[in-house]
Amino acid sequence: MKIIIDAFGGDNAPLAPLQGAADAIKEYGIEILAVGDIEKMKKVCEKNNISTEGMEFLQADSVFNMEEDPMDIVKKRKDTSLHIALKALADGLGDAVVSAGSTGALLMGATFIVKRIKGVKRATLATIMPCENPNGFMLIDCGANSEVRANMLNQFAVMGSVYMEKVAKRKNPKVALLNNGEEETKGTEMHIEAYKLMKANEKINFIGNIEGRYVLNDIADVVVADGFSGNIALKVSEGVASFITKEMKGMFMTNLKTKIAALLIKKQLKEFKAKMDYTEYGGAPILGVTKGVIKAHGSSNAKAFKNAIRQAKIYAENDISQIIANSIVSGDEE
Amino acid sequence: MKIIIDAFGGDNAPLAPLQGAADAIKEYGIEILAVGDIEKMKKVCEKNNISTEGMEFLQADSVFNMEEDPMDIVKKRKDTSLHIALKALADGLGDAVVSAGSTGALLMGATFIVKRIKGVKRATLATIMPCENPNGFMLIDCGANSEVRANMLNQFAVMGSVYMEKVAKRKNPKVALLNNGEEETKGTEMHIEAYKLMKANEKINFIGNIEGRYVLNDIADVVVADGFSGNIALKVSEGVASFITKEMKGMFMTNLKTKIAALLIKKQLKEFKAKMDYTEYGGAPILGVTKGVIKAHGSSNAKAFKNAIRQAKIYAENDISQIIANSIVSGDEE
Numbered sequence: 001m002k003i004i005i006d007a008f009g010g011d012n013a014p015l016a017p018l019q020g021a022a023d024a025i026k027e028y029g030i031e032i033l034a035v036g037d038i039e040k041m042k043k044v045c046e047k048n049n050i051s052t053e054g055m056e057f058l059q060a061d062s063v064f065n066m067e068e069d070p071m072d073i074v075k076k077r078k079d080t081s082l083h084i085a086l087k088a089l090a091d092g093l094g095d096a097v098v099s100a101g102s103t104g105a106l107l108m109g110a111t112f113i114v115k116r117i118k119g120v121k122r123a124t125l126a127t128i129m130p131c132e133n134p135n136g137f138m139l140i141d142c143g144a145n146s147e148v149r150a151n152m153l154n155q156f157a158v159m160g161s162v163y164m165e166k167v168a169k170r171k172n173p174k175v176a177l178l179n180n181g182e183e184e185t186k187g188t189e190m191h192i193e194a195y196k197l198m199k200a201n202e203k204i205n206f207i208g209n210i211e212g213r214y215v216l217n218d219i220a221d222v223v224v225a226d227g228f229s230g231n232i233a234l235k236v237s238e239g240v241a242s243f244i245t246k247e248m249k250g251m252f253m254t255n256l257k258t259k260i261a262a263l264l265i266k267k268q269l270k271e272f273k274a275k276m277d278y279t280e281y282g283g284a285p286i287l288g289v290t291k292g293v294i295k296a297h298g299s300s301n302a303k304a305f306k307n308a309i310r311q312a313k314i315y316a317e318n319d320i321s322q323i324i325a326n327s328i329v330s331g332d333e334e
Numbered sequence: 335m336k337i338i339i340d341a342f343g344g345d346n347a348p349l350a351p352l353q354g355a356a357d358a359i360k361e362y363g364i365e366i367l368a369v370g371d372i373e374k375m376k377k378v379c380e381k382n383n384i385s386t387e388g389m390e391f392l393q394a395d396s397v398f399n400m401e402e403d404p405m406d407i408v409k410k411r412k413d414t415s416l417h418i419a420l421k422a423l424a425d426g427l428g429d430a431v432v433s434a435g436s437t438g439a440l441l442m443g444a445t446f447i448v449k450r451i452k453g454v455k456r457a458t459l460a461t462i463m464p465c466e467n468p469n470g471f472m473l474i475d476c477g478a479n480s481e482v483r484a485n486m487l488n489q490f491a492v493m494g495s496v497y498m499e500k501v502a503k504r505k506n507p508k509v510a511l512l513n514n515g516e517e518e519t520k521g522t523e524m525h526i527e528a529y530k531l532m533k534a535n536e537k538i539n540f541i542g543n544i545e546g547r548y549v550l551n552d553i554a555d556v557v558v559a560d561g562f563s564g565n566i567a568l569k570v571s572e573g574v575a576s577f578i579t580k581e582m583k584g585m586f587m588t589n590l591k592t593k594i595a596a597l598l599i600k601k602q603l604k605e606f607k608a609k610m611d612y613t614e615y616g617g618a619p620i621l622g623v624t625k626g627v628i629k630a631h632g633s634s635n636a637k638a639f640k641n642a643i644r645q646a647k648i649y650a651e652n653d654i655s656q657i658i659a660n661s662i663v664s665g666d667e668e
Contacts, residue, residue: 132577143514146522180477180565188480188562212569216577228522231514232563233570235546240574243466243550247609248582251602258602264595268585275581 002094003312007036008063008081010100011299014044017100020305025054027306030313033094035060035085058093060084063101066298070104074112082106086113089291095316096292098283098308100300107144110286110293117321119328121152123288124227125295126160127234128168128281132218136281138164139178139215139223143231144286150193153177153224154201158327159287160222161204166318167285167311168221176210176220178229184209190226198224203327241276283308285315287324292316337646338428341370342397342415343435345633348378351434354639359388361640364647367428369394369419392427394418397435400632404438408446416440420447423625430626430646432617434634441478444620444627451655453662455486457622458561459629460494461568462502462615466552470615472498473512473549473557477565478620484527487511487558488535492661493621494556495538500652501619501645502555510544510554512563518543524560532558537661575610617642619649621658626650 005021007014014036021032022045031054034041038057045052060081064073073083082101086109089097097114099106103125111123126140140160145152157175164173177195179187184195186209198206207220212233215223225233252262262269282304283296292315296308315321339355341348348370355366356379365388368375372391379386394415398407407417416435420443423431431448433440437459445457460474474494479486491509498507511529513521518529520543532540541554546567549557559567586596596603616638617630626649630642649655 146514146525178566180480180562180569191480191562212566212571213573213576215570216573228514228525229563229566232512232546232566235514236549236567236570237546237574239547239550240571241578242547244575244578247606251599251606254602257598261595261598264591264598265585268588268592272581272585 001313001316002031002033003309003316004033004035004085004088004094004097005305005309006081006085006097006099006101007034007041008060008101010296012301013100014041015048016300016302017305018045018050019048019302020300020309021055022050022052023302023306024309026051028310028313030054030309032056032309033058033088035088036063036081037061058084058088064105066102068102068105070102070108073102073105073109082109083113086110086293089293090114096294096312098294098296098305098312100296100298100305103143103295106293106295107286110289114289114291114293116288117290117325117328119325120159120288121155122148123286124156124159125284125286126163127284129216129234129237130276130281131216134275135168135170137215137218137221137223138168139225139230139234140287141225141227141230142234142284143227145227147228148190148226150190150197153194153226154197155288155328157198157201157204157206157222157224159324160224162323162327163285163287163320164221166320166323167314170221172205173221174207174219175204175222175224176207178215178223178225178233179209179211181211182209194224281307282311285311290321292320335647335650336365336367336428337643337650338367338369338419338422338431339639339643340415340419340431340433340435341368341375342394343433344630345434346635347434348375349382350634350636351639352379352384353382353636354634354643355389356384356386357636357640358643360385362644362647364388364643366390366643367392367422369422370397370415371395392418392422398439400436402436402439404436404442407436407439407443416443417447420444420627423627424448429650430628432628432630432639432642432646434630434632434639437477437629440627440629441620444623448623448625448627451622451624451659451662454493454622454658455489456482457620458490458493459618459620460497461618463550463568463571464610464615465550468609469502469504471549471552471555471557472502473559473564473568474621475559475561475564476568476618477561479561481562482524482560484524484531487528487560488531489622489662491532491535491538491540491556491558493658494558496657496661497619497621497654498555500654500657501648504555506539507555508541508553509538509556509558510541512549512557512559512567513543513545515545516543528558615641616645619645624655624659626654
């Protein structure tokens with residue numbers, strides 16, 4: 001099992017990806033193909049005492065920037081670590097890719113370099129969000145496709161369900177549709193149509209619509225959304241959590257009494273922080289493409305990167321793309 | 335100034351509306367027209383020592399239930415306190431209406447009984463949400479119109495702006511469009527078109543797109559959204575706040591040490607709770623109709639109801655509907 005990493009994607013590259021990769025080699029017994037400026041990578045490893053055992057390197061002369069047009073990853077920017085990593089995956093030099101680089105470019109590259117699974121209408125980005133269930137829930141799509149049709153949501157449901165069952169080991173995962181009410185007549189025409197398709201879809205355990213109010217309540221394992229409102233749901237929840245955290249910090253810093261309170265509850269606060277920490281949940285899988293592509297958070301540290309590599313490994317081991325291909329081809333075509 | 339209340343709408347009716355109304359009469363020097371079963375209302379006032387000075391009553395034989403089809407408010411259910419309250423407003427028996435009843439029915443009733451302002455394409459529901467600014471920000475539309483066109487969002491922007499300037503006394507309110515990125519090319523075709531219209535609109539202080547991540551950061555006074563993603567934003571933020579509150583309660587109840595911590599920080603926790611409390615922010619205005627219609631939260635207590643009545647009073651005093659009518663008619667027509 002060999003995982004390809006884009007060693008120059010993300011805020012903490014190349015140190016965090018390389019450190020995470022070395023830790024992953026040790027912990028999971030895998031091999032790594034690290035893509036980027038080889039000289040720089042070797043220097044960083046040497047300087048930081050990062051073992052390169054089990055690690056191969058592949059040269060890329062440049063880095064894809066966050067500000068660039070995602071579409072450019074396919075043809076214009078073939079010299080970037082992101083393009084070369086995805087090309088290496090397409091060419092069979094490894095089993096899955098992990099990158100903390102531009103989400104848009106990764107999605108474009110996954111779609112057009114690694115390529116969509118036959119029958120899949122749109123590749124999609126899913127994320128695991130913290131909730132009452134200590135293992136979180138999946139939000140799919142969380143921002144890749146702003147404009148979708150009902151049959152795409154129905155495919156997202158199947159892909160999310162397969163992933164949560166095989167990678168996150170959730171049995172018979174409960175699938176819900178994010179909507180503005182619980183009744184099946186709620187939402188736009190598109191949502192009403194998606195409800196019908198999902199209800200009739202025997203490959204998923206559809207439990208109906210879910211309102212934004214309840215997504216964190218461990219009701220659904222997979223919450224299906226159009227990419228626009230999925231993005232709103234994800235970002236608003238991050239914003240609210242950050243707002244409350246900031247307010248709490250202010251509270252605890254008010255005076256001597258509150259500072260003592262902070263000391264007394266330190267352990268629990270730390271545990272809570274860990275629960276809300278994205279690094280514990282690993283990366284966001286791009287689903288609907290022929291091989292495993294995992295987007296690590298842009299600000300990933302070594303641990304987050306290692307966790308994303310673990311996800312990539314499980315994805316490849318279980319041949320998730322093949323299972324999705326089978327699920328899609330055997331019935332979802334119109 | 336006479337405010338009409340639907341005394342039988344909401345979870346705590348008729349006690350909370352009547353108590354809130356009596357408090358509002360005392361505090362704001364207004365009159366109240368309370369609509370509902372007169373005998374029952376009088377009994378509740380007597381039993382709870384609620385003064386009926388400044389209060390008139392108008393008979394309604396039944397109550398509109400949350401489960402009923404909102405459309406029925408217009409013709410089928412003319413005997414309900416909600417219909418009769420809105421009819422009384424349309425007939426000039428009072429200056430504004432407050433109800434904690436069915437949001438959908440209130441919106442339908444406002445649109446078809448009180449009637450839309452000429453030129454307004456859709457009446458909309460706005461809400462004030464807690465954020466870093468202690469007075470909150472407005473989210474418009476927060477759930478009334480799932481499917482909208484760009485010119486409707488542009489009208490929401492104007493209406494929200496007028497309301498925040500005149501009722502919430504926010505000077506030259508900053509207006510932003512809820513979107514999945516900051517660039518003007520973000521979102522669906524509809525959002526891109528809405529961005530252009532709002533940018534060209536001289537009646538508003540448009541500051542561009544805002545991501546869900548930043549809505550609580552006191553960047554915009556008015557956040558414009560289509561009703562679908564507005565509903566998702568509102569409900570997800572309620573869900574996350576409720577989730578974190580629950581987790582915090584658990585933390586503080588863990589053991590003796592954490593219980594002492596809770597005591598030490600009690601005052602600050604209470605203040606924070608008040609900040610997040612919807613009752614402090616009053617009700618949600620329905621904008622785009624010819625007179626003031628305020629939706630109080632379904633679970634409003636007397637205080638929330640009193641605050642909603644205060645909003646209704648300021649709305650009527652400032653003739654907000656007329657200002658909106660002038661803003662819309664003088665340029666937004668295609």
